[in-house]
Amino acid sequence: MASHPCRICGSPVQTTFVDLGMSPPCEAFLPASRVDDGETFYPLHVGICDRCLLVQLPECLPADEIFTEEYVYFSSYSKFWVAHARRYAERMTTELGLGPHSLVTEVASNDGYLLQHFHAAGIPVLGVEPSGGVAKAALEKGIRTEVTFLGAETGQELAARYGRADLVAGNNVFAHVPDLRDFVAGLAALLAEDGLLTLEFPHLMRLIEGRQYDTIYHEHFQYLTVLTAQRALALSDLVVVDVEQLNTHGGSLRLHVRHAAAGHAIGPAVAEVLALEEAAGLHTVEGHLGFARAVDKIKFDLLEFLIGAAREGKTVAGYGAPGKGNTLLNHCGIRADLLPYTVDINPHKHGMFLPGTHIPIHPVERIRETRPDYVLVLPWNLRTEIEPQLSYVAEWGGRLVFPIPELTVI
Template identity: 50%
Template structure:
């Protein structure tokens, strides 16, 4: 294996999660007795350029043609996208006739917010998801972005003043080719906006469930700067975001016109440097802390089962499937999970094969504990699940520590937005089972 940015062979293992199935390969009932392929999930670090990466074992074409993830099922993510569009229009002084292109545009969750007069185009490889975008009136090209596609888009539509690549820069095994494609799309005086999960939070908080085969690499700002430079793009600004358990928003421009970076770039680099992430040794604690989190969650669920508490799940995200498989959580510990996405209803999670039900099933069944698998949406989901308190149920968030939340303590603001969850004492070590149920 060679580093996909710098080509170095000096790669060290930093976290081995065993072998798991692809995280979005939800099983139909007819496939339950069929064999299921698994692939190693072994995170490595390049000693030379410090890019965290997985071996490219599964091609994107195997995952993203018929895809189970629809961005619009997260209300907070749609609002996040609206705010990004509004801010970018003001930041870049976009006007009628300018073009915004989003790569991996999913179901139109972001481009639907583009003001009238500004042209928009989505590039989305998943046929089913792209069709959902077109039904919303969002022009969408079904394609994987590469240099040929980028050249064709530029020839037909002209250069884009803004190219958005939210949560896709980690999904591309050919980082260099993809980066060159972004440069080809963007105008010489335009900018590229990229959002990625920040490796600072992955390492600092042992967010091991963000590791799955769709993600080929995990970026610090330092490694992102190095990757973008391969396509003649220079980072001019950066932001720390709360999304997905802690993300980076990176603004980059063609090198010839980029100009100096804002002070925020150096500030974030300093945070990473202080955390030890600009040296290979800074990644050594990830594996032991991940193992401790696994033991905590299993101990909690085993004690809940021993005392007769019924546990169900909420959500069936890709990250949840890494957590379930690495921890070995099967239907004896988690009877089922529910999800808002109808595509997943009646299917089973890959590997551990936990059934997925509509959200209404949770209300009918009334379990004692609800394990929230998309824990990064804690505020939004605590508001949505506040009614669990009506039958005495509690919410359990597995990361960054196993934490039990009484949903009665969570109230929505009058405008319907989420109010921050009242802090509670993390369960570490796990409390006695009698106290967990109180």
């Protein structure tokens, strides 16, 4: 692979973790007026730094071209995720003793799905969100939000204007920043001297175990372990004092982070998860290799199923239009001949087409109207939420298909 500098240590990244070929940006949904226009495809060639072990994509597509006014991922459309955020807010409020004189800042605050819970409790909040469209939805809820990317300079400016936060939250953003050094400096600037920073992101160890390669896309610039996260945070004298293993997004980490100067003790869970990572081989370059073979099996199994269904005259529809689904469909070369349409709960996506594959997106009601034999569930990580929602498919003998971690038909 072509060399590029590591985001942590600056060493040339030359070793391949997995190569998924070329794909368009996963959230670049197409309106009908543009479906016949050309699209730009970018490489999804993931490398690993031989020195610090950070698994990473080169910055083929600048972040400000991804998180634009047209960005249509709204966190609040997942009831599971909103409930996850509410539980977190209630817990942090209690554990940290947050109240009217506190400040909670969230980076990549999206449509206010998390901060709304603190706001309702009378706790001052600040959202930092680069995408104007989803930020507008937060502002309409009364969530104070600044439309900007976080970096060292903006972190200092926001801290000077609003104060440093008792709690800084970053959910599914740590993997989304191309300038990791600048972003970490921004986090440090936002965080009060004795404040708590929590970061949630998919755990690379679980990605490998669960063969979750569809979570690789251009929005995700790096794929993290506790070890590599520690190394990145240390660039601004931040230290991981605790870690939780979560079941969100196929297996995530929630890091509890403090300023090193605050002198907080490091909990035993940090060493425990580091030991799990080491046992999985993730403290060596060699332990990361071999993932590509597992990726090929998922691709072949899904294609064999869809081709077999077509030959038998069975109908297949998709459920969901997540970014991960677009990685999967483009890597497998699946088009509307094998998957005529998908549906999504997000009305902002209705009438649009998936990037690369040009599969149309309809409202969820389309499934009941067309009664497909199979429904391919693309957001497989929300299986516990989606299975009950789609239970009505059984009324006509339809079955649900989950492609990851292995092809499952229920």
